[in-house]
Amino acid sequence: xxxxxxxxxxxxxxxxxxxxxxxxxxxxxxxxxxxxxxxxxxxxxxxxxxxxxxxxxxxxxxxxxxxxxxxxxxxxxxxxxxxxxxxxxxxxxxxxxxxxxxxxxxxxxxxxxxxxxxxxxxxxxxxxxxxxxxxxxxxxxxxxxxxxxxxxxxxxxxxxxxxxxxxxxxxxxxxxxxxxxxxxxxxxxxxxxxxxxxxxxxxxxxxxxxxxxxxxxxxxxxxxxxxxxxxxxxxxxxxxxxxxxxxxxxxxxxxxxxxxxxx
Amino acid sequence: xxxxxxxxxxxxxxxxxxxxxxxxxxxxxxxxxxxxxxxxxxxxxxxxxxxxxxxxxxxxxxxxxxxxxxxxxxxxxxxxxxxxxxxxxxxxxxxxxxxxxxxxxxxxxxxxxxxxxxxxxxxxxxxxxxxxxxxxxxxxxxxxxxxxxxxxxxxxxxxxxxxxxxxxxxxxxxxxxxxxxxxxxxxxxxxxxxxxxxxxxxxxxxxxxxxxxxxxxxxxxxxxxxxxxxxxxxxxxxxxxxxxxxxxxxxxxxxxxxxxxxxxxxxxxxxxxxxxxxxxxxxxxxxxxxxxxxxxxxxxxxxxxxxxxxxxxxxxxxxxxxxxxxxxxxxxxxxxxxxxxxxxxxxxxxxxxxxxxxxxx
Ligand SMILES: Nc1ncnc2c1ncn2[C@@H]1O[C@H](COP(=O)(O)OP(=O)(O)OP(=O)(O)O)[C@@H](O)[C@H]1O
Ligand SMILES: [Mg+2]
Numbered sequence: 001x002x003x004x005x006x007x008x009x010x011x012x013x014x015x016x017x018x019x020x021x022x023x024x025x026x027x028x029x030x031x032x033x034x035x036x037x038x039x040x041x042x043x044x045x046x047x048x049x050x051x052x053x054x055x056x057x058x059x060x061x062x063x064x065x066x067x068x069x070x071x072x073x074x075x076x077x078x079x080x081x082x083x084x085x086x087x088x089x090x091x092x093x094x095x096x097x098x099x100x101x102x103x104x105x106x107x108x109x110x111x112x113x114x115x116x117x118x119x120x121x122x123x124x125x126x127x128x129x130x131x132x133x134x135x136x137x138x139x140x141x142x143x144x145x146x147x148x149x150x151x152x153x154x155x156x157x158x159x160x161x162x163x164x165x166x167x168x169x170x171x172x173x174x175x176x177x178x179x180x181x182x183x184x185x186x187x188x189x190x191x192x193x194x195x196x197x198x199x200x201x202x203x204x205x206x207x208x209x210x211x212x213x214x215x216x217x218x219x220x221x222x223x224x225x226x227x228x229x230x231x232x233x234x235x236x237x238x239x240x241x242x243x244x245x246x247x248x249x250x251x252x253x254x255x256x257x258x259x260x261x262x263x
Numbered sequence: 264x265x266x267x268x269x270x271x272x273x274x275x276x277x278x279x280x281x282x283x284x285x286x287x288x289x290x291x292x293x294x295x296x297x298x299x300x301x302x303x304x305x306x307x308x309x310x311x312x313x314x315x316x317x318x319x320x321x322x323x324x325x326x327x328x329x330x331x332x333x334x335x336x337x338x339x340x341x342x343x344x345x346x347x348x349x350x351x352x353x354x355x356x357x358x359x360x361x362x363x364x365x366x367x368x369x370x371x372x373x374x375x376x377x378x379x380x381x382x383x384x385x386x387x388x389x390x391x392x393x394x395x396x397x398x399x400x401x402x403x404x405x406x407x408x409x410x411x412x413x414x415x416x417x418x419x420x421x422x423x424x425x426x427x428x429x430x431x432x433x434x435x436x437x438x439x440x441x442x443x444x445x446x447x448x449x450x451x452x453x454x455x456x457x458x459x460x461x462x463x464x465x466x467x468x469x470x471x472x473x474x475x476x477x478x479x480x481x482x483x484x485x486x487x488x489x490x491x492x493x494x495x496x497x498x499x500x501x502x503x504x505x506x507x508x509x510x511x512x513x514x515x516x517x518x519x520x521x522x523x524x525x526x527x528x529x530x531x532x533x534x535x536x537x538x539x540x541x542x543x544x545x546x547x548x549x550x551x552x553x554x555x556x557x558x559x560x561x562x563x564x565x566x567x568x569x570x571x572x573x574x575x576x577x578x579x580x581x582x583x584x585x586x587x588x589x590x591x592x593x594x595x596x597x598x599x600x601x602x603x604x605x606x607x608x609x610x611x612x613x614x615x616x617x618x619x620x621x622x623x624x
Pocket of ligand 1: 044047
């Protein structure tokens with residue numbers, strides 16, 4: 001294994017029954033790299049990142065996460081899940097637990113940290129996502145944007161080396177998207193390894209080291225953001241970019257991108 | 264910037280008050296009005312005669328049949344026999360033991376509610392209650408005389424059978440629900456077979472089986488208590504229903520919750536016990552209470568295997584030569600007692616629902 005590659009995916013193939021959802025995916029991700037994955041609906045983006053923490057089984061290929069090769073072995077899965085945190089589209093906070101209890105759950109039960117320590121770490125992260133004052137409330141009492149920020153804090157509490165985001169803003173009302181993206185931009189500045197499925201192209205352009213375009217279970221194109229948006233190679237990506245920007249031309253960055261596509 | 268709050272004002276006259284409530288709830292449409300009138304008519308037809316019989320024309324004071332004028336109900340019968348209804352054949356001089364365990368229930372309930380300890384410890388403390396009650400009621404130690412279970416009866420027996428059935432079925436039901444969701448085929452199939460078998464059979468036949476078949480598994484001559492057999496039968500019956508209710512609750516938890524628990528690295532048991540089960544139980548509260556109420560009423564079937572619960576005691580006293588012809592009063596009384604307990608259970612369920620509601624939607 002070469003030193004700075006934290007995730008190595010080789011010839012990954014995944015079927016749902018007869019349906020070939022991922023086809024020969026090869027992808028290496030460096031430590032600290034921020035990767036944005038985009039592509040049309042049903043192209044396999046979620047499936048790909050869910051394979052990385054073994055929420056989905058795969059039939060062929062290997063995934064090596066920080067030196068551990070993923071198999072059915074429960075211990076290995078646990079080891080990987082304690083290093084890889086995930087943020088879901090629909091937050092998936094535990095509604096029967098208060099915000100603070102959501103945050104200390106994994107630190108106390110999985111990582112066996114003492115409760116006091118877990119509580120103080122949790123409060124630190126809540127402060128970083130700007131909702132420390134809501135610690136005693138329940139998820140149902142918070143807005144979508146607040147819930148997603150809590151979910152990010154929860155993911156961070158286990159001190160993961162890799163963060164996976166599956167469309168973290170697409171279930172949110174427009175006015176709440178930026179509060180979540182701001183938190184993610186802050187995170188990106190710290191150079192935690194992040195893989196983020198999103199259609200927020202402004203975010204991609206601002207923080208991503210690499211953008212990946214998927215279609216029909218394959219990686220069609222990958223590039224650094226500037227090239228990716230201004231110089232798309234394949235017709236499919238060109239079409240995709242046009243479609244997506246015609247729907248959301250509201251932020252400054254996106255307007256710039258529009259110009260760059262128009263060129 | 265600061266805002267001044269505007270005082271809330273009363274809604275316009277048109278939208279408030281009793282008259283408006285009547286209009287919007289009972290007479291909102293012609294069909295509703297017709298239904299309202301019909302219901303009123305029905306109540307008018309039923310209630311006044313009942314009150315006439317049960318209260319106005321009724322006899323309350325006296326010590327034997329001669330006190331009954333027979334114009335209305337003769338509650339003297341119920342009052343005279345009340346010890347019988349409550350304690351069955353339990354010896355008079357030991358009634359205090361039953362009363363004490365009843366009082367202890369509230370003491371323990373209070374402890375459970377207000378002891379400042381972990382939930383697990385609360386449960387452990389509460390587990391002392393049935394143990395203490397057992398020693399208190401059955402006797403045989405601490406200088407208390409033994410009272411055989413065939414002397415137990417009346418409301419006491421009803422409450423013992425119902426509460427043990429209701430409470431014991433919940434942990435076993437949880438285990439069985441996990442069994443039915445298990446990935447191991449043996450465990451899964453055994454659970455399914457058990458649940459479907461029990462649910463396909465009436466309680467009466469399970470009670471018969473418990474009283475006839477269970478002893479066959481034990482060495483000859485070993486005296487296998489009749490009440491214990493009934494308790495085993497009733498619990499086995501209730502477990503199957505509770506398991507299904509809890510499985511239904513688990514089914515209602517979205518897969519995202521399982522995945523979130525997985526992605527945090529929780530083990531299978533941590534996921535199930537900390538995330539899925541608490542939410543499933545919360546969802547299941549109304550149905551758990553429903554099943555418990557159903558069981559409470561079904562305990563009357565223990566008469567079939569020769570145990571004298573409240574209903575059976577009333578039935579029996581009705582055949583007392585001195586009091587022939589007063590069954591009606593007895594049955595009305597039983598109805599009221601059953602209603603009072605079931606209604607309390609139902610209210611308790613509502614209380615739990617509110618207490619554990621964290622959805623705020
Ligand atoms: N559990 C499943 N069973 C069968 N097919 C599935 C399952 N999950 C996903 N698929 C199929 O696999 C394909 C890829 O799904 P995936 O969820 O990865 O897409 P996606 O790129 O994340 O799309 P979206 O943008 O809509 O989230 C889709 O065609 C989908 O229908
Ligand atoms: Mg998806």
